[in-house]
Amino acid sequence: MKKLLIVDDEPNIVMSLEYAFKKQGYLVFIARDGSEAIKIIDDELPDLVVLDIMMPKVDGYETITTLKKNPKFNDIKVIFLSAKSKTKNIEKGLRLGADLYFTKPFSVKKLIIAVNDLLKN
Template structure:
């Protein structure tokens, strides 16, 4: 069965690269350009994994993360947070808000691809 990944990122070229990696790894990829879009997308369809950028228009990654964790439907959704600011404080905050992984840009596509696979396979399959 195919797992779904929601990519939340405002930088089109980065979205393009993520789409390529995730599709290659066998995921269904959905894309949101800002925080609001992301929340609407999750409302619409609960993904297995969210790749969430922190610097987003309208609503930043932290609040989106908080919203996902506050939503009962999304108990098992995995979250990988992306940040272009390599600040320890941001990482700590992300982990405290319930992110599973924290990746600093620029990231390695190889490591990120492997990380996504590991996280998704460790989680119980969501009954459809």
């Protein structure tokens, strides 16, 4: 079973994504900020992380930077899911190592397709 970590401080997004991905057969973990995310990543080694940028304590940019520094996490795919929709934000996210970048509001169906595609490769 593929493991997925959803990192977002917005309860409605977390709940809807958790439900949608569990229906797809994923084992889903939840983190509300980057520091929680790093701990879960270390413990569970998810296959993919859906990562918000604007969060309390540790933001998404800092989280992916920490993630990419550790060779143990090299195979983990990252999709940014953020309200930051300016080109410079998207470029920064991809430059830091994200595989994809979705802007909010987003289509859950399209996100599921993207996750499935990334994890097939």
